[in-house]
Amino acid sequence: MVRTYLVSLLAIIIAASCMQVTSSALMTFVPLYVGAQGGDTFEVGLIAAAYSLGFMVGCLRGLKIINRVGYIRAFAAGAGLTAIMIIFARMTDSLVAWAALRFIMGGAIAMLFSAADAWLSVATPDNVRGRILSINSLAIGVMAILSQVLLFHFSDDPLLMLDVMLLLSVCSIVLLCLTRSVPPVTGDKAKLSFGQVFKEVPVALLGAFVAGAITTSFLTVVPFALNDAGVAAGTTAFLVALLYVGRLIFQWPMGALSDMMDRRFLILLCAIVICVLCALYLITDPFKNWQTIGDTDDNLFLILSILLVVIGGLSFPLYSLCLAHGFEFKVDNGPALSTYLLFVWALGSVFGPLAISAMSPVLPDRAAPVLTVVLSGLLALFTAWRLYRRPSRKPVLELSYTSYPSSGLGLSPETVANALENASPARHTLGKAQ
Template sequence: MFATILPVRSLLAAIFMMMAGSGFLSTLLALRLERGGSSTMVIGLVATAYFVGLAIGALRAGTIVRRVGHIRAFATFVALLSASTLTYALVQQPPLWGALRLVDGICVAGVFICIESWLNDRADATTRGSILAWYMVALYSGQALGQLLLRSGNTAPQVPFELASVLITLAIIPVCLTRSPAPLLEDAASLPLRRLYEASPLGVVGAGVTGLMLGAFYGLAAVYARRIGLDLKGTASFMTAVILGGVALQWPLGRLSDRFDRRHVILGCLAATLAVSLALAAAPGGIILFALGAAFGGLAFALYPLCVAHANDRLLAAERVAASGQLVLLYSAGAALGPMGAASTMSLLGIGGMFWFIALAAMGTLAFGLWRLVASAPVPSAAQQDFQILPRTTPVAALLDPAGPEHAAPYDTPAMQTGDR
């Protein structure tokens, strides 16, 4: 296994450091805005700006990569992200922070495109699954550990931004020193959204709503944590628990979905997410809060790859990469809307409003899924693709999915792909 990742170790080190530095910024900025007296709606707008930037970058950053090459593009995106991170420490003005978060989103998407296309170029049919798994470990572990940097602000308010900038800047080194040749970035395949919805309505709606829920959480979870009485250490621990819970449950739930009708597992996750969100909306204290947070992360993080796997089950092999790219964009669109929806609900219902919003989204999708369960026949178990944990980053990540054209199922015929209409 370790021999598999040796050729890409510099890329994995880069994404780990980049996520350790940038992965906690949404939490930190929400805390600083809340402490500075900004309204929940303003905090939601700043969070939305990041996800809008992420969507723009996913669509447009590839042009820069093709024009100047992977290493130059990567260094440019990381340098701009590092400069933006230091700027937060200089001026605390919500409009400026919103503009900076838009830039951050574009830069992070550009970094993901560079790394993911490079990993795809270095992978083959036998190593793709292992490389993807290690990529997810590097991404999520960096994001989880980065939350601990929140505590560094106790001594001086600018220190977390400075530490984040240092880590982000260090991410340039392993990429610039790598001896691995940079690949050519090809244009991503496209699939009409109508065709994708016709093949898998639940996959399309589920991916978009997962973005809605997780965008709301990432944008406003820190505000929720502070308002229920957690200090900086407690807030960092809560966010870390959610992320680690997301890592822990994705694989078991995915394996379960390989053995049974995947729609049943998706609906079970939605029902459990609804229940956990309602419990969190009541603002529990003590260890139960962290346990519920870890459960929420495990369930909500698993929904996106489950929806991708469900869509892949009902598509032709040649359509799967393009479909995964479209589902990432749907997730990003939902994530851009989530913070504003949650902010509005918090303004109306108070502290627990964010989780009331998430519960409402889960309930609506659960009702839709139950309808699809009645309206369409299941995919035969022999025709289901193996579940694969996938990042919710950019359409380029779809190229890392081992369930691509070379892994077509024996029942992969056009007739098999019309069962979910």
């Protein structure tokens, strides 16, 4: 069954993966390029803030565009707009211009990823959604690593690197426009408020926020912490890469397991394990003797490596789990639900580093793990409470919205589902989210 859905959705997964290479590469490329042009930390921070602000605005405003023009056109518009901004970036070194360009890029990338997430989620039923989203997350994870390889390869020619990112943006448009699957129907959608989403799937929203805060904090703070502890640059790069390795190892098993159980139990398990591991890290403080023992303590290095693999393997897939759980709440406006979850994730990704910066004067070396313990602990407690208040319920029959090859009759997924329901001698009960 998974293969059937995967074949029809492969184009959107590959197109999103191409844009992930562009997005991840630009995230690293911009501060390096600004530094090479003689910029300072303030300028780098300003441009980064402009991108984050644009991303958050794109999560909200992009929803209207998706509903008005459809998934394919919205994705193509986002990728095309990113390509245009890259072309303009080649023409100027102005700080203000780069900040404006990154702001627009943030909005465009947020819109296209919202369209991709919503398409994949709406087009798959509950019993395979976790695995399909895991495959998408795996592809994105591999592309994130590839983006750094490309960046290293073209480090001596930044303009050529921009050309490569421009090419990938255009390729994503071509790939998506050649898809044979019928995207879910958009247009006049029932309004979906943030309050409705929080009422039905609060675990998904809180989990998305925690996932954004934890992953962003680890990716931004861990390299600095390792360097401050005296760890060599090559060793630091290796240890940070282990976070991504953990994502690749854990993503598929987590997705497959989520299709066989109440996803809130898996979210609870992830939160508990992350909380316990970071608490153990705080207790043992593995870096306290690193400068005296150097890199020769194989046991310490092995323990730290395993810790990073497990934390990366549980924290990165957490958003996919929350997305899959969120779409158990049957709504007529999939793009709105996807956008809300992505927006909350973006809020978490902004909150995490800011909270660590605020905590650093009091906890200079322990701010990141303390924040992780607090957030994962709160997620675990809240998820356990929700499981107690609303136990798992299995639907009698679920009519899913899926994508069909366009070589068929050209009917929309909603038309097929409604026809099946109306032809049935009895109405089927649609399961509601927990």
